[in-house]
Amino acid sequence: MRKFYKSLVLLVAMAFIAPAHAANDFAEEKIVIQISDPDPFKQTQVLNVANNLIKHYGKNKVSIEIVAFGPGLRLLFEDNVNSGRIDSLTTDDVTFSACKNTITAMTKKLGHAPALHSNATPVTAGVVRIIDLVNQDYKLIKP
C-alpha cells in the first residue's frame, strides 16, 4: 500500500513538473522550426516544411515544434489566413509556441494584446525556447 501511495505522489508531482509541451518520447526525429521573419512567404514555407516532415517520417515518429517570435509571431495571430493549416497541423501533434517578449512588445505598439490562435502556447522567450529544445536534442531548422 505504501508503494501505491508513493507511486501516486510521484505521478502527481510529475504532472506538475512536466513541461507545458509534451514531446513525443517515441519520436525518431525531433525538430524545432523557427519563424521570426516578416515575409508572409516564410509563413507558408514553415507550414510546408512541417507538413513535409510529417509526410516523410509519419506523425508518430517525428516531434515538431514551431517557435514564433519577432515579426514571425504574425503566423500565430488569430485571424491569420493560415489558421486552418495550423489547426490541421495541431491534429498531427505539431506544437506552436508564441514568444511572450514579442507579445509584450506588440501589445505596446497595438495598444492591446494581439489575439492569438487558440493552439498557440506562450513561452517566456522564443529564442530561449529554441535553445532549450536544441539542448534536448532537437534539430533547429530556419526555412
Added chain:
Amino acid sequence: MIKKQLKNILIAAATFGAMTASTTQAANWLMLQGTEPSGAAERDHVWGFIQAQYQDDKSDPNGAGGYIPPKLIGPNLDSQSAFNVNRARIGVRGTGMPLDSNVNYFILTEMGNNGITAPGGYNAALTDASITLNHIPGARLRIGMFKYPGAEEGLQAIHVFDYINFTSVTNQMLLERFPQASDANVPPTATPDANMAAYSRSVGAFRDTGIQVFDTFKSDNWEHSYAIMVGNGNGLNFGDNDDNMDTYLYWSSELVLGGKGGRRSGLKLFAWNQDGKRTSTVDKTQEQDRTRTGFGVKYLGKLFRVTAEYMKGEGMIFQGQHRPGHIYNNEEADGAYIEGGWYIANTNFEIDLRYDTYTRGENHPTSAANDESTADTMTIGTQYHFNKKTRLNLEYANRDYESNTAAVEAQQKDVGGRLAVQVTHIF
C-alpha cells in the same frame, strides 16, 4: 428593380453576416483587389506588369478611302498596324502597419500607351489609390479611386484577361468616355493623315472615385459576395464635375472547387447594376441618365473555362471614338458574350474561343427611328504560358458590323478581321 436588388442584397448580407465568423481571404475580385490576406500581408508589396503587343487590322477603307476607329489601331487611331506598349503598370499594396490587419491600401499607376494616357497626352496616370477599413464584420469599407463592382470583363484583373481586345459590348457600352466641350467629331479620314481619337480625356477604365461597402461570406463550399458603392461617376478624373452620384450594386455566389488567386477553380454566378446621370459638357443644362445592368456565369476548371454574360445599357450610348459630340443621347444598347478556354493537357498551350454581339440604337443625324447598329465578333486565340507570370497571346478576331442607317453602314460594312499578338509579364 434597383430597390428590389438592393433589398435582396441587404437581406442576404445580413443573413450571411450572422452566419459567418470567417475572415479567410476570398479569391474573388472584390477581395483580391480590395483586401490583403489577414496576418500575412507585407507592409509594401511592389508589383506590376507589362504588356507589349502588335496589332494588324485587315479592314478596307470606305469608298472615298477613309477609315473609322474600328479599322485603326488604338489608342492613337492613325494606322492599321502598330507595335505598342499598351500597358506598363507599377503599384504598391499592403498594410501600412503589418500588425494591424484591419487597414490595407492599394495604389497603381499606368505608364503604357492606351485610352487612359493617350487622350490627355500623359506619360503616367494614377488608376488606383484606395484604403480599405476592415473593422466592421460583414461591411468592409473601401475609399478612394478603384475598380467599381460590375461586369466580369471590367472588374477582373486585366493582367489575367484571356484575350487582348475587349468584347464590343464592353468596349463600347461599359468603357466610359468623357468628352470635353472642345471635343469635336472627326470625319472618316484616309491614312496616314487619320487621327480618329477625338476624345481628349481618359477613358473611365471601369473605375470611379467613391466609397464601397463590401464583403464575402463563406457557407460550406460557397462564397457569397456583395458590394454597394457610391461614386462621382467621373472615371479617372479627379473630383466631381456635377452634383450627380453613381450607385453600383453587385452580388456574386461562387461554388469554390479549389485553388486560389485569380485563376481559382469555381462556378460563379453574378449580377450587377450601375446607375447615374451625366451633365453635358456642351450644354450644362442637359442631364442624361446612364444605366448599365448585367448578369452572368463563369466556370473555371482545371481543364476548361466557360464564361457567359449579358449586359444592357440605357442612355449615354457611345457612338464611336470619332464622334464625342453624339454621346449625350438617350439610346439603348445591349450585348452578350460567351467564351471558353481549353487547356491542352501536359503542355503550356491554351486555346480560347469567344463570340460576342453588341447592338446599339443609332444616333447618326441621318438615322431613322429604331435604326440599330450591330457588331458581331468571333475571336479565336491561343496562349502559351512560359511560366506563371509570363505568357504570349495570339488572337484573330473575325468581325461583322452592320447598320440600318445607310451612312453608318457605308463606313462599317468593310470592317474586317484583326490580328493581335501580345506578351504579358507580371512582376
